[in-house]
Amino acid sequence: MWTSGLVFGASQGILGLETNLGTLRIQLLPDCAPRSVDYFIELLGLHNCAGCRFYRAEGRGNLWDAGGDHIENAASGPPYALLQGTLEVDGVAFKEMPVEGCSAVRRGSVAWVGSGPEFLISLANHEEWSDAYTVFGSVVPEDMAVAEEMAALPTSMDVWSDVTVRLLRDPVYFKVKRRSNASAV
Template sequence: MQHRARPSPLLGSEEASIASHNVSSNLGKHAPEQDAGWRPFFILFFITFCTCAGVYFALSPFFGVPMHSSTANKHHEIHISDCCRGTPNLELWGPVARSGENHVFNSSFHCCNSCKEMCLDDGPCLCNSWVFCSDSEKCGNMFGQCWLKMQEDPLNPNVRDSSPSSMWTSGLIYGKDVGIIAFGTKHGNLRIKLLPECAPKSVAYVLEMLKDNRCSGSSYYYRAESRGTIWNELGDRSNQSSIGPPYGLVQGYLENPCSTFKGIEQEACPKVRRGAVGWIANGPDFFISLANHNEWYPKYTVFGLVLSEDLHILEKLVELPTTPSIWEGVHVSLLNQYVNIKVKKI
């Protein structure tokens, strides 16, 4: 059965402003007289749509497959492991953990995974960065070499060359308890584990904000919606006939005032689960999900995960006073007062 396209539940602040303006500017307008001939067709379409919608909602519980929390978490972990990408035209420097002279692959993905295998949660991290010779013409007989390295400060990696002419592709791997930052608010510090192997350019943008204290305090939350009765406390859907509203999220603006924002290209890899931090379109608007939104994949780039111990802070944010609004047909809840964010190192 085909489903009618739904408006996106996530719009950036600029798009939302335009949508709100369009709604208000259309109030009170009257349809031209020549459009009256379309009314019978509209009525017929409306009756047909209501009939189809009734059948869909009546049968959807039988077609939906409940996603239990254990299954959802296992699937997400598998999906995270599939993420292994780096940044082209970037050469990272540092002590060598394994020479690339006799460590050769045919793709940066495999080079990345070889580093990840040396930095597991149940043991010491012996590799936190990798460098792959990816340009076959420039690399010559070095093509495919995979150098595994160790950064002294993974949150501030040693960059040797980031020019467009660089023949290297490089990436970072954050082991256990590494790569954790905080979104500080008056309601508490929300600790976030960054995912450079999933979204390296997105993580680089966030890390740039940490280099100067003046660049980390111009962000804020402006939207907050609870899980309602649609998702349970683990983020799994308890109501199979609805995916919102409410959508179970907080939304905000993550801005680096020290540089001109040029947009971040999509780096979709993991699905949106409870605690996922991701961009809306190409940023700088972002969201943090309180629910497992598998239906949003692969539209949004996820670049971080909130530590499970801090999810209660998110639940506190969605209890703040809000005002209802409509963005392009989607009902949303906007905070009566913005909540300022300070991006911090942990």
């Protein structure tokens, strides 16, 4: 089922974020964000991701269509069409990530929020975010249904720095698992 190696030379490195709702397979982008990919390799070596979880979920609302394209003349949010989580492992010091290439945030993009360990999965195309995020991976298209299901879970509202956000009532914890390619099951 899960293999023991990642194939990065051909940019085919796939890892899975295994949740109780299903697995989100992430195509890593080592050519764009090598330090971020190296961090994931470190996580895989730990055999544990205690504390790794999604805690914020904002669907597309009526601002983006099902393909992730922005509806003409609609606001940019809230909601912001994203899942947010943390890759901070309990008991392991996180090394801040530098800004790396690949900055376009598209539907399925996986990117650091700031210099990490917070990260997001975009549920829409966010041209308005231009160079604000380091994209280091992308959810394989057939797994976006898991992300959409997570975005539909019950949330509560909060305000962060004058911005209304939706937080999951029950965080979704995940384990990081190895995959060798997108078609492996």
